[in-house]
Amino acid sequence: MSAFYNTFERHSHGEGLKGHSTHYCPGCGHGLAHKFLAESIDELGIQDRTIAISPVGCSVFLYYYMDVGNSQAAHGRAPAVAIGHKMANPNSIVVSYQGDGDLASIGLAEIISAAQMGLPISVIFVNNAIYGMTGGQMAPTTLKGMKTMTSPYGRNENMGSPLKMAELIAQMDSPIYVERVALFDSKQRIRAKKAIKKALQIQVENKGFSFVEVLAECPTHLHLSPTEAQDWVKNSMLPVFPLGVKKDVEPTHIFSFEKPSFESGKLLALIGATAEDVPKFANSFPKHIDPLDISLKLAGSGGDGAQTAALLITRTAINEGFDSTHIPSYGPESRGGTSYADVHIAEMEVLSPSAPDPHILIAFNQPSMDKFAPKVRENGIIIGDSTVIHSMPAIDPTVKVVMVPMSAIATELGKIMVKNVVALGALQAATGLFPEQSFLTAIQQGLKDKKELFPLNVEAFHRGMEAALKSEKI
Amino acid sequence: MPNSRENLLPAVDPAYCKGCARCIDACLHNCIEMGNEINPLTGLTPVILHLEDCTHCGLCVTACPEPYGLHMDSITDDYSAVRPETFDGVVKTRPKAASIPSTKIPINPGKPILIKGTYASSIGAVLAGCRHFYGYPITPSTEGAELMAKLLPNLDGIFIQAVSEVAAINMLYGTGGAGLPCMTFTSSPGFSLMLEGISYMIGSEVPSVIVNIMRGGPGLGNIAPEQSDLKLVCHGLGHGNTQCVVLAPATPQEMLDLTMLAFELTFKYRNPVIIIGDGYLGQITGKVSLPDYMIQPGLPDWAVYGDAGHRGNLIASIDITEPDLEARNIRLNHKYDTMIKAEQRSDSFFCEDAEILLVAMNTPAQMAKGAVQQLRSEGIKVGLFRPITAWPFPVDALSKLIPQIRQIVVVEASNGQLEDEIRLSLSKAGVTQLPPISFVRRFGGILPQTHEIVEKIHALEGVVA
Structure with a gap:
């Protein structure tokens, strides 16, 4: 019994001898690795659950032979594909079967990260020290001095040294079991079979990541007979790739995965959906500023709270039944640098979300004032922090300027962070954009997890309003 | 005990012996030798068995690399007469899974919510039944991934930050190949890296949703909005003859609506769906109304899911014989033609x-x-x-x-x-x-x-x- 197909229908449609023989050259180690894998699957009773990932290389046609779920991966990506399958159905037993070019060259990032992620998948790594399918080129595991099609004078110092994958994987934290085995004599073959079965058993028990490196013969590209190739593995590869268990530890935890939830109440609560009515306070769209679409720019340093204030304005507008958008400037300097936000409020639909020439500017510092004040459109309004802004650039003469000591008020209230709420109070008083209660409702929503801060915010808002009414142009 | 080891002897059909001689090397009693006649069917020289001294140890069978090569069989006079089909006397059959359709679950959408474009897309995805997300952080798309990292563990879903965009797209290949809805967020340079995987997905007919929040290029460019990946998504989805439905939302609301549509289309066509946004759309916060339903995904019959009903399935894009690959391309072309007729939206x-x-x-x-x-x-x-x-x-x-x-x-x-x-x-x-x-x-x-x-x-x- 084994997990091979009765007939290899996928091997040239199973015609003739191909229905029952592999595409491998005589004496190739892959056949044995396949056989031990197929027997292990059968013995563990996991044939229905198993998914074999075929790599790119000579074993690309693993799926011709294994009567399990089959998925064929791009070159080197088998461990990533394996993780995708395992996470889709944690009850599946996923085997990533890869050669040395696939795993140790192009797929290094995938295998290393998969190993260290430690998820329960089993990797069978067939190392024959050469590229088979492409015709005998140098592999990362090619021995020093070894002649290949791309190292015709022998692998020299400039071409590096053979990569010892089992040792590399074993020194990482997450893998549970790593062993290197060979196929060159009966004893090694029995060990190889045991190792492959153990790697699968570990996955069946949800223990974690297992890795078996199989030293295999490629008689064709070694230009040796199959039995000479066995001797070559024994005499030439073994000194570089010593056999044995490299790691075999008990896991720190057993993996378990719940079935994904499709409970609607839970999902809606998570995404913050609410059916609660929010009271409206505005009688109509603030047409005194613009009949259709009002744009605001809030600008300051990162930490001034420009983005939060902008979002509160957007929330206020949406609570009142209008459309509104907020777009931040963003960038690698997103902490501590210049931070500005564009807000639009439209009676029906916000069209262009940017505010290159805003109706209203709230400037939290001098550079922001200098940069954006000249762009405020005719009959617009500028609100600035008089604590830190001491001069005005040239602006349109119809623009109204309201200076409020935002930082000073916030400092007096004992919390500099409420500076932006002072600004919102000033905005309300200076522009009549929305009623006071509209803003306070939005602030209250924003503080739903920090209710104790609401009174302070109300006070900050009121102080901003008062200061705006008393403000004098600088 | 008709099948006890003593009653079994090694046997091989010469047509399935490649003459590698590993068994000769393995036999401790010199029961096997190289033949001297080339098999006319294979052009290879099979071994010859002389089993007078055979101890039934089976080491020769363990040495044979061919699945239907040397095997232990009932003692007969004709060692070579046994056909592979009868090796274990069992013809393996499997029950075939039927497709389980997805179900619509009604929900109360409540009031519109105020969210960023990328968030709207994430929320559209979870509403569409996506519980698997794989991605690599890249501005200006990262917030979408961050929200998934927050939401999915609470829904017993999977969020994995992959080692690269290359790994991320191949994880999607795995989960999509298993028949489940899955997605990633990326931005232009990351999208370039995903193209190989997208070509494989199209070739293997694997569904998945890929959101590309396009940024300034070429090269590292910058993180501000651009639309210069249009040639890639329309004409350059990796190598080969590839097309995907490409959705281009303009507002946070459409980010949600079109993400939900993307999941529907990706399973309808068994083909990835790409959503292109621009950096602005990713970052903009606006009003978004939720739909009045959510989706619980089913499981298609073609999935490689890892259970009995799906055991015979294969996800692959390789056809080594030219007529087979031409047939696959013709099938894909039919699919593209259907998309052209049915999916134009404006x-x-x-x-x-x-x-x-x-x-x-x-x-x-x-x-x-x-x-x-x-x-x-x-x-x-x-x-x-x-x-x-x-x-x-x-x-x-x-x-x-x-x-x-x-x-x-x-x-x-x-x-x-x-x-x-x-x-x-x-x-x-x-x-x-x-x-x-x-x-x-x-x-x-x-x-x-x-x-x-x-x-x-x-x-x-x-x-x-």
Whole structure:
């Protein structure tokens, strides 16, 4: 019994001898690795659950032979594909079967990260020290001095040294079991079979990541007979790739995965959906500023709270039944640098979300004032922090300027962070954009997890309003 | 005990022996030797068994690399007569899984919520039944992934930050191949890295949703908005003959709606669906209404899920014989043709009597909409045609408008990639009489602004404000 197909229908449609023989050259180690894998699957009773990932290389046609779920991966990506399958159905037993070019060259990032992620998948790594399918080129595991099609004078110092994958994987934290085995004599073959079965058993028990490196013969590209190739593995590869268990530890935890939830109440609560009515306070769209679409720019340093204030304005507008958008400037300097936000409020639909020439500017510092004040459109309004802004650039003469000591008020209230709420109070008083209660409702929503801060915010808002009414142009 | 080890002896059909001689080496009693006759069927020289001294140890069988090569069989006089089909006397059969359809679960959508474009897409995904997310952080798409990292563990879903975009797209290949809805967010440089995987997905017919929040390029470029991946998503989805439905939302609301649509289409066609946004759309916060349903996904019959019913399935894009690969391509082409017929989507704004037609997608379409509004108030007959599918390009709707249009102005954040799509699709549709086409183009992370579009129209010959 084994997990091979009765007939290899996928091997040239199973015609003739191909229905029952592999595409491998005589004496190739892959056949044995396949056989031990197929027997292990059968013995563990996991044939229905198993998914074999075929790599790119000579074993690309693993799926011709294994009567399990089959998925064929791009070159080197088998461990990533394996993780995708395992996470889709944690009850599946996923085997990533890869050669040395696939795993140790192009797929290094995938295998290393998969190993260290430690998820329960089993990797069978067939190392024959050469590229088979492409015709005998140098592999990362090619021995020093070894002649290949791309190292015709022998692998020299400039071409590096053979990569010892089992040792590399074993020194990482997450893998549970790593062993290197060979196929060159009966004893090694029995060990190889045991190792492959153990790697699968570990996955069946949800223990974690297992890795078996199989030293295999490629008689064709070694230009040796199959039995000479066995001797070559024994005499030439073994000194570089010593056999044995490299790691075999008990896991720190057993993996378990719940079935994904499709409970609607839970999902809606998570995404913050609410059916609660929010009271409206505005009688109509603030047409005194613009009949259709009002744009605001809030600008300051990162930490001034420009983005939060902008979002509160957007929330206020949406609570009142209008459309509104907020777009931040963003960038690698997103902490501590210049931070500005564009807000639009439209009676029906916000069209262009940017505010290159805003109706209203709230400037939290001098550079922001200098940069954006000249762009405020005719009959617009500028609100600035008089604590830190001491001069005005040239602006349109119809623009109204309201200076409020935002930082000073916030400092007096004992919390500099409420500076932006002072600004919102000033905005309300200076522009009549929305009623006071509209803003306070939005602030209250924003503080739903920090209710104790609401009174302070109300006070900050009121102080901003008062200061705006008393403000004098600088 | 008819099948006890003593009653079994090694046997091999010469046609399935490649003559590698590993068994000769393994036998401790010299029972096996190389034959001296070439097998006419294989051209290889099989071994010959002399089993007088055989101890039934089976080491020769363990040494044979061929699945149907040497095996232990009942003692007969003719060692070579046993056919592989009867090796274990069991013909393996499997129950075939039927497709389980997805189900719509009604929900109370409540009040509109206020969220970013990328968040809206994430929420659309979880509503569409996506519980698997794989990604690699890249500005300006990362917030979408961050929200998934927050939501999915609470829904017993999977969020994995992959080692690279290359790994991420291949994890999608695994989960999509297992028949479950899954997605990633990325931005232009990351999208380039995913193209190999996307080609494999198309070839293997694996569903998945890929959101590309396009940023300024080429190279590292910057993190501000651009639309210069249009040529990739329409004509360059990796190597080979590839197409995907490409959805181009313009607002946070559409980020949600089109993400939900993307999940529907990706399973309908067994083909990845790409959503392209621009950096602005990813970052913009706006009002989003939730739908009145959510999806619990089913499981398609073709999935490689890892259970009995799906055991015979294969996800692969390789066909080593040319006629097989040609057949696969023909099948894909049929699918693309169906998409072209069924999935063209567009939006028209003031197009009924328009003489000047703006064409724009994503956020530039919103800028263009603003321009239309302003120009209409001046009495200029201008309209906006907005492709919602970048591929298939909504050429049916556009061609109908062409006869009334005396000037097309393409508004885009790229150097003519949208214009190329317009010209190519009209040409393929046989529309030969084109009005003059001019453009407003910005790039490098700058979007065309409303006033630039207005100025462009004002400057057109014969336009009187």
